[in-house]
Each structure stands twice: as structure tokens, then as C-alpha cells.
Amino acid sequence: MKLLKSVQNKIEWRIAPNTPPPLSAAVVHVWRMWLAQPADAITALRQTLSADERERMARLRRPAARERFAITRGFLRATLAYHLQISPAEIRFDYLPQGKPVLAHPATGVQFNLSHSREMILCAVTHTRAVGIDGEFFRTIREQEKFAARFFSENERNWLASVPDDEKPRVFFEIWTRKEAYLKACGDGVTRHLRGIDVRPAPADPSAIGQIADRPGEATRWRVVSFIPAPDAVAALAIAGDALPELHFWQWDDVSSPDARKKIQR
Ligand SMILES: CC(C)(COP(=O)(O)OP(=O)(O)OC[C@H]1O[C@@H](n2cnc3c(N)ncnc32)[C@H](O)[C@@H]1OP(=O)(O)O)[C@@H](O)C(=O)NCCC(=O)NCCS
Structure with a gap:
């Protein structure tokens, strides 16, 4: 299949450095994570969820859907916490009228959006500019x-x-x-x-x-x-x-590494 000129296809997915790259309106950080994660990493991600997220998760009937939600939301929290340098459990979300989650820390200027398809989760993080990803x-x-x-x-x-x-x-x-x-x-x-x-x-x-x-x-x-x-x-x-904007691509392959675990549990 011929690649379209309108599509950026030569992407280098890098592992994030321990110190987060600075956020600016000129750059969007695009994070990718795969749903398949070791059991202990999933447990660590699940532990970062808030009470309302646990309730939402508990309402899902299928165990696979509950696990998907825990990984996705845990990944979102871990990613935002990494950029904000706070603990994932400290992240607070607000929701716009049609359900879009936004940070309840408006002073930070951090904007994000998330998408999942099959085994892939994508998250975009930037500064002061509304963003959407699919x-x-x-x-x-x-x-x-x-x-x-x-x-x-x-x-x-x-x-x-x-x-x-x-x-x-x-x-x-x-x-x-x-x-x-x-x-x-x-x-x-x-x-x-x-x-x-x-x-x-x-x-x-x-x-x-x-x-x-x-x-x-x-x-x-x-x-x-x-x-x-x-x-x-x-x-x-x-x-x-x-x-x-410039797009920087990051892969959460290191989610189960000791460094990443520290980021999740901090
Ligand atoms: C949420 C919505 C905007 C996208 O849903 P989707 O494609 O099924 O799901 P995605 O994986 O891309 O995005 C889901 C995530 O977007 C975020 N989200 C939820 N509502 C949102 C909204 N109104 N706007 C932006 N982001 C939203 C959440 O983080 C959500 O993740 P969560 O369910 O784990 O909390 C959905 O309400 C919708 O309108 N879907 C349109 C489907 C369609 O017919 N598209 C045709 C396009 S031609």
C-alpha cells in the first residue's frame, strides 16, 4: 500500500528520560502504551485510581473491560504525573459537558487527550492549547x-x-x-x-x-x-x-522498569 504524503510515517518512539521534557505550546508529546502489561504493573496502575474511577471501573461487567480501564486511566495518570512531577494519585480530573476529561489543575496550563484502539493507547500532552487525539x-x-x-x-x-x-x-x-x-x-x-x-x-x-x-x-x-x-x-x-506544533513521540515500554515504577508509585 502506498503511503500518503499527508501522513507522518517515520516515527521514532523513544523511551522517556527521567526528567520530563519541558512543556510548551510549540510541542505536543504523544505517548503510546500497549495494553499488554505485566500483572504487577497493572496492579500498580490500578492503585493510582481515584474513588470515582474505581466506582466507574466496578460498573463494567467484563473483567477484561475493568482491566482495560485500569490500565488506560492508570497510564493517563502516570503520564500526566510525570509531566507535572507529582504523584499519579494526586491528579484530579474535571469533565466538560460532553465528557472530555480535563485537568482540575488549570494553573498548570496542561492540556491532554487520550484514545484507545484495540491494544494501543495514545495520549497527547501539551501546554495551553486544546488538543484531541484519535x-x-x-x-x-x-x-x-x-x-x-x-x-x-x-x-x-x-x-x-x-x-x-x-x-x-x-x-x-x-x-x-x-x-x-x-x-x-x-x-x-x-x-x-x-x-x-x-x-x-x-x-x-x-x-x-x-x-x-x-x-x-x-x-x-x-x-x-x-x-x-x-x-x-x-x-x-x-x-x-x-x-x-512539533510532535515528540514517547513509548511507555518502560512502564515495568524500576524507574517507571517509581514514577507510578510516587
Ligand atoms: C469519546 C468520543 C468523543 C470518542 O470515542 P471513541 O472513538 O470511542 O474513543 P477514543 O478511544 O478515541 O477516546 C476515548 C477517550 O476520550 C476521552 N473523551 C471522552 N469524552 C470525550 C469528549 N467529549 N471529547 C474529547 N475526549 C473525550 C476520554 O479520555 C476517553 O477515554 P476513557 O473512555 O478511557 O475515559 C465519543 O463520544 C464519540 O463521540 N465517538 C464518535 C464515534 C464516531 O462515530 N466517529 C465517526 C467519526 S467520522
Whole structure:
């Protein structure tokens, strides 16, 4: 399959240094973690959850769903705690009306968003700019054309129709993740008119958004960057503001190492 020019595909996932890199509005730290973790690491992550998170976890019926929630939320806490240099259990979340979690420590200026798809968890962390992230593994969508007719703009549908069949899954999910990353950055979920949001990357500027029909004039105030987080997956990051941020990619492979454990348990 030919790689699209609009997608950043040469990514070096690095292990985070003991001292966190400084946060700034010019950089987005993209963290990746795999769901498969040693049992003792999962226990350590679970122990960092707050009372309301434990209640939410307990309401999940399937043990696998409870474990997924503990790992995902524990990873989010550990990542934010690392950047803020506080203990994961000290992190407090607030929730926007459509459910977007934000930090209840507004003075820090830290902004984040999280996405999970199959075994992969992605988390974006930056400073003072609203951010959204979405990652998806390619899969078969039944009635893909009907889906596109319902949720994709005319430009997006034309783009999808113009590529050969073997490129369609990538283009389909590139559109999907760009749109969802933008919606997640706004905190809106799917409450908006999705066909009016045109996220097709322009050849001259792949990080631009074409049109946001329900918020005229706003398209220029967002940047969207697509990247390949794993084979057979695509992800997008949307960020408020017209400056293109640098993306730094970090892998939480070291979550079970003594150093990382100290970060989680501190
Ligand atoms: C949450 C939502 C915005 C994304 O859901 P999703 O794709 O199933 O899930 P993701 O893994 O990407 O993101 C989930 C995480 O986003 C965060 N989140 C929750 N609500 C959010 C919101 N309104 N805005 C931004 N982030 C949100 C949470 O951290 C959540 O993780 P958690 O469930 O462990 O707490 C969902 O409400 C939604 O609207 N989904 C749209 C699905 C769709 O039809 N997309 C078509 C696009 S073309």
C-alpha cells in the first residue's frame, strides 16, 4: 500500500528520560502504551485510581473491560504525573459537558487527550492549547459508503472515491481520525453536523482543515496532523491555534522498569 504524503510515517518512539521534557505550546508529546502489561504493573496502575474511577471501573461487567480501564486511566495518570512531577494519585480530573476529561489543575496550563484502539493507547500532552487525539486500526466497516455519505463532507467522499481499492482503508480511517481528533479537541464528541466538517488535507498544507460549516471562520484556527502509530493503524492529532506544533513521540515500554515504577508509585 502506498503511503500518503499527508501522513507522518517515520516515527521514532523513544523511551522517556527521567526528567520530563519541558512543556510548551510549540510541542505536543504523544505517548503510546500497549495494553499488554505485566500483572504487577497493572496492579500498580490500578492503585493510582481515584474513588470515582474505581466506582466507574466496578460498573463494567467484563473483567477484561475493568482491566482495560485500569490500565488506560492508570497510564493517563502516570503520564500526566510525570509531566507535572507529582504523584499519579494526586491528579484530579474535571469533565466538560460532553465528557472530555480535563485537568482540575488549570494553573498548570496542561492540556491532554487520550484514545484507545484495540491494544494501543495514545495520549497527547501539551501546554495551553486544546488538543484531541484519535487512533484507529484499519478494519472492515460494513456499508462503508453509507457511513461516508452520512458523516463525510463532499470533498472527503470525493477523495475516498478517487483512490485505488487498496488505499481506501487508510484514506477512510485518515478522514475518520482527523475528524474525530478535531471533535475531541473541541470536546464535542459526535454532537455536531459531521458532514459540514471537512478535514481533507490540502495538498499545499496537509495540516489545514478545509471547512467547519457550523463555525465559520474557525477552520484556520486549527491544525491537524496525521501519523502512523503502528502498522495497520492511523492516528490524528488536532490542536487549537494556527502554529504547527512539533510532535515528540514517547513509548511507555518502560512502564515495568524500576524507574517507571517509581514514577507510578510516587
Ligand atoms: C469519546 C468520543 C468523543 C470518542 O470515542 P471513541 O472513538 O470511542 O474513543 P477514543 O478511544 O478515541 O477516546 C476515548 C477517550 O476520550 C476521552 N473523551 C471522552 N469524552 C470525550 C469528549 N467529549 N471529547 C474529547 N475526549 C473525550 C476520554 O479520555 C476517553 O477515554 P476513557 O473512555 O478511557 O475515559 C465519543 O463520544 C464519540 O463521540 N465517538 C464518535 C464515534 C464516531 O462515530 N466517529 C465517526 C467519526 S467520522
